[in-house]
Amino acid sequence: MYLYNEQDQKIVDQRVEQFRGQTRRFLAGELDEEEFKQLRLRNGLYVQLHAPMLRVAIPYGLLSSEQLRMLAHIGRKYDKDYGHISTRQNIQFNWPALERVPDILAELATVQMHAIQTSGNCIRNVTTDHLAGVADDEIEDPRQYCEMVRQWSTLHPEFDWLPRKFKIAFSGATYDRAAVQVHDIGIYIVKNEQGETGFKIIVGGGLGRTPIIGVTIREFLEKKYLLSYLEAILRIYNLEGRRDNIYKARIKILVRALGIDVFKQKVEAEWARIKDAALLLDGETLTRIQQHFAPPVYDKNAAADVSFTRWLSNDKAFSTWVTRNVVKHKVDGYRIVYVSLKAPNAPPGDISSEQMDTVAALADQYSMGMIRTTHDQNLVLADVKQHDLYELWHVLDKHQLATPNIGTLNDMICCPGMDFCSLANAGSLSIARQINQCFDDLDYLYDLGDIKIKMSGCVNACGHHHVGHIGILGVDKNGAEFYQFTLGGSADNRISLGKRLGPAIAHAKVAQTIEDILLVYKNERFEGEVFLDTVQRIGIAPFKARVYGQPEVKPGSKSETKRKVESNASY
Numbered sequence: 001m002y003l004y005n006e007q008d009q010k011i012v013d014q015r016v017e018q019f020r021g022q023t024r025r026f027l028a029g030e031l032d033e034e035e036f037k038q039l040r041l042r043n044g045l046y047v048q049l050h051a052p053m054l055r056v057a058i059p060y061g062l063l064s065s066e067q068l069r070m071l072a073h074i075g076r077k078y079d080k081d082y083g084h085i086s087t088r089q090n091i092q093f094n095w096p097a098l099e100r101v102p103d104i105l106a107e108l109a110t111v112q113m114h115a116i117q118t119s120g121n122c123i124r125n126v127t128t129d130h131l132a133g134v135a136d137d138e139i140e141d142p143r144q145y146c147e148m149v150r151q152w153s154t155l156h157p158e159f160d161w162l163p164r165k166f167k168i169a170f171s172g173a174t175y176d177r178a179a180v181q182v183h184d185i186g187i188y189i190v191k192n193e194q195g196e197t198g199f200k201i202i203v204g205g206g207l208g209r210t211p212i213i214g215v216t217i218r219e220f221l222e223k224k225y226l227l228s229y230l231e232a233i234l235r236i237y238n239l240e241g242r243r244d245n246i247y248k249a250r251i252k253i254l255v256r257a258l259g260i261d262v263f264k265q266k267v268e269a270e271w272a273r274i275k276d277a278a279l280l281l282d283g284e285t286l287t288r289i290q291q292h293f294a295p296p297v298y299d300k301n302a303a304a305d306v307s308f309t310r311w312l313s314n315d316k317a318f319s320t321w322v323t324r325n326v327v328k329h330k331v332d333g334y335r336i337v338y339v340s341l342k343a344p345n346a347p348p349g350d351i352s353s354e355q356m357d358t359v360a361a362l363a364d365q366y367s368m369g370m371i372r373t374t375h376d377q378n379l380v381l382a383d384v385k386q387h388d389l390y391e392l393w394h395v396l397d398k399h400q401l402a403t404p405n406i407g408t409l410n411d412m413i414c415c416p417g418m419d420f421c422s423l424a425n426a427g428s429l430s431i432a433r434q435i436n437q438c439f440d441d442l443d444y445l446y447d448l449g450d451i452k453i454k455m456s457g458c459v460n461a462c463g464h465h466h467v468g469h470i471g472i473l474g475v476d477k478n479g480a481e482f483y484q485f486t487l488g489g490s491a492d493n494r495i496s497l498g499k500r501l502g503p504a505i506a507h508a509k510v511a512q513t514i515e516d517i518l519l520v521y522k523n524e525r526f527e528g529e530v531f532l533d534t535v536q537r538i539g540i541a542p543f544k545a546r547v548y549g550q551p552e553v554k555p556g557s558k559s560e561t562k563r564k565v566e567s568n569a570s571y
Contacts, residue, residue, distance in 0.1 A: 001062050001370065002147045002292040004112045011155070012109045015116055019043045020102035027099060042122065042160075044115025045101055049422050054093045054101060055118040056108060060128045060146040060170075061089035061373040065360040068371055070111045072356035078104050083356070085341060085349045087413060087464055088167070089127050089373040090118055094420050116154060121162045123153035123234070128170040129177045130374040133293065134382045136330040140189045140197050142172035144293045145226060148281070152227050159234050163241035164249035166234070167206075178375060179491035181205050181214045182467060184251045185233060192220050199226060203233060203263070204255030207461035211497050212252040215260045217267065223286065225271075228279040232271035236263070296368050296383060302333025305387040321393055324404035324446075335386050337367075339379035339396060340403040340411070344436040347429045348414040349377030358399045366392050377413055378406065408445040409453055409514075410436050413464055417457030417474060418481075424457030426474025426481035431455060431510050438511035448518060451531045454489070467491035469532050470517065471498040472510065481507045487517070487543055488535040499540050502548050516546045 004012070019039070026036040040046075044055040056071070063071075071091055075083050078100055079093040086092055096104060108114055118125055126146045133141045149168060153159065159166070169178045172189040180186035186202035199221040205214025221229055237251045240258075255263050312319045325338040339359060342348050351359075359379060363371050366388045367381035374380055384392060396402035405411045412435065415421065417428025432455070439445060454468030465471035471486035483505050486498030505513045520543050525534045535543070 012114050016105045041120035044118035051095045057118050057125045063371045065363045065369045067111045068360040072353040075353040082352045085377045123166045130372045135173050137174045140172045142170035144289045163243050176492045181495045204252040206252040207466045209459045211466040224281045228275045232267045236266045298331045302385045308386040311390045321404040325406045337381040338406045342411050343400040343403045409451045412453040414455045415462035425476040428457045434511045449530045520546045
């Protein structure tokens, strides 16, 4: 991973002291709320319902074991003993005291971490494929380019006050695991007809109040022009993006208003002016950054192990976990392990300080001291020998980190909702619990296959509900919590926005609605057909008829008994 040099560390240390002074002045009444708001946002600090929320940057989702231990320490010392992994691969702490946030940032700086630009109208944390560098479908490791963008965008003086927040995502594989096409700028590593690798640039994607799939602005960009082309896009957006209406300020609105052809003409004209200037990436720069992401030294004899096969045959629980939570590595004898943060009795994406310490220790012992956070709010140990999987599984299982549910219905994305967020219209965590209580049979979930539930507590779409196979959006109806369903969304190569099912559903009936949706799927699917394929083949009309047009199950029936839940319970 990238390690700070002296200049990097100096910048972060200076930022900590600046914010310490700003916080002191605010608490002393020398800065008013509005003045302090812009300062705290640029240091990752939000004001939520119960306490400030601090969002800590995890650039492109990569953590060392030392950094994860520090996050465990932060949770234990300054918070309520846990953190929350977000869909942008960051971690959030929901209970820090405002006056102690500078101390948190100072401790984070000792392990090369910070909260700079995790909020505010600036370029946010750059995200990528959580399997970068180890996926067997990878064209090239994108993390080196993510790091270049991170360095270019951090404290960029021209882009510190954009019309609205700005998000960039990379993918270096044939399969998109980073939701690239719903970002302000999405970047795919591709090969041209000559076999050279470069970038396909997507622009104008985004979710929120106005969900839009990005469009291609350039099919192939030489690597050396990466930063200059991004600079040209940002410059046109900064100059022409709307600032009079927060709901129309994202780049997706500008691209749509101008049309992609006009927007591209403006970008290309600006790029022609700056492309061969200071931002040109020379071979020396590329090599210097690439060295930080050189592949580790793998054991050439790892594939000779036979114990792994033996344990697969002898232990059904272990075999199930491997099937669900372990995937192929590009190096024979190694596997990629998903650490599930979706235990049925815990809020999705939450991880306790004790669990963080456990994962850090396991990373040191079994995965070269490295951990990744995922877009789906889980963790990954990316370089595990197959020989070590059985021992690793036992420890993960002991600490509720081995629920074999990756890719299933209850591996859901879920924002904190009204339990924490001041913007939310409805709770999300109680709905997650309702779903887990109703769908607690793993064999049933395995039979259903790949189903992605994504849930947001408001239209800002932090839970990416628009691109869920089943999307759930919390809405307020005269003070009551209701939930709007969409079906058929997808964030991967088959990018699509879900279609609204119908009127919003009452809080107590969310799990029942999902059960009705799944019943239609089971009745209509072809053999081997996954949920998304069925929805896209038959449309949403049959699902709508079942949810809104059929009588409810009679009280006392087997199906009704199964879906009884404590609808008002929360984590």
